[in-house]
Amino acid sequence: MEARGLWLSISGCLFMAALGFGFAHWTGSAAIFLDGVFSLVSFVMSLIMLIVSKLIRRSADRRFPFGYASFEPAFNVLQSMVIVGVMLMALSSAVAALYQGGRTLDAGRATIYAAIASTGCLAVYLVLRRIAKQTGSSLIEVDSFAWMMDGVLSGVVLIAFTLVWQFGDALGDWLPFVDSWMVIAMVILMLPVPIRILYRNLLEVLLAAPPIGVQRTIRRAFRDAMHDIPGRDWSLSITKTGRSIYLHARILIDEDRYAASIEQADVWRELITERMAEFVAEQEFDVVFTTDATYIG
Incomplete structure (x- = not known):
């Protein structure tokens, strides 16, 4: 059951990464490109997660006399650090774009992307949440939460792009800055999540007491x-x-x-x-x- 959930996440990440990069090129949106990068990172991390899920089932041996359970929080620490790094790079790129006059984008096509992305992410989240409850897997639980966050943020992007598409003319000279500000808002909203996961799992790697x-x-x-x-x-x-x-x-x-x-x-x-x-x-x-x-x- 856990392996099925991981393969669903891997397939979903690959699809969302291809969708994101395609629409980013088509629309010129850095926010969509950031979403594509997140999906690509999630795809790579999900492949590693599949290996980790098999490792933690192994019994203790001479090399790891206390078993392989520590691989799970160690992986979550690595995944959180990668996500934080990607978000900080996206933030610096968005700030640089503001100083360079912003970016133009095709809000109509971007709206189509956001509609597909939000629907797909929330559908995967619902399936993974059910699998996490049935298996008790923290790997699937963390992964399902990431899909939920991605779906909610894609929904926010959908609303924002729809408003820009319908009322873009009213923004005038501010229109080229909308995409950069959207990236900054996404990073500010999402950053606490991987930091919290990083902190919690780092404590487990360091053998701290549980809550x-x-x-x-x-x-x-x-x-x-x-x-x-x-x-x-x-x-x-x-x-x-x-x-x-x-x-x-x-x-x-x-x-x-x-x-x-x-x-x-x-x-x-x-x-x-x-x-x-x-x-x-x-x-x-x-x-x-x-x-x-x-x-x-």
Whole structure:
């Protein structure tokens, strides 16, 4: 299901890139050219995403003893950085065009492009959103959000080009600057999205703790899982990488159980792991029993 969604995104990006570059050449619009560049970047990144989606399913091995889950946020960081770079280049080009007298464009043809683009992007978004809910894939979730943003912005461009097409004469000498200002507005509106994705996924690459809401849910579940385990204190370290959560629990056992056997400790560990199965797989959950209180802090 996830692979089908990725192939849909790849095909859609290739089509939208060809459509964007064709209409950009036909109309002379930098805003449409920017849309085409975004689609081309998305096409290349979607191809890489297809490889990443296969990698993260691999089991741990000697080269990556903790598995391949970190490839997912690492890819999202790369994708966000590329998008931010493209947007900043488009912004500098638009500002330069303002100082050079603006650009002329064919608003009628540009309106046709925006109508096709907005409809196509929103259709792909609806399909990917459904796949993301069914699979729980953050790759598809991020990709579907990008398609939604592209569709909404294409809709805004459609409205703007329609107004220019119908009332362009009223703009007079301002008409050549409309396209550049549209590019600037698109960049300002879109820039916070890849920056937010970049920040969130960079934290995961750096093994930071997940959002506080996730931590509270897991700690509450762990506290419940400990209800009949002879531990007088415990601490829990939590990290999230892609769709995998890693827990490291340190349990200070009761003094009267200091002589417990290793077999008994294994029973307790298996019991806790079974109770926490909703959040982590066994290889993502380490449980350490200790008699040293300083190890808990």
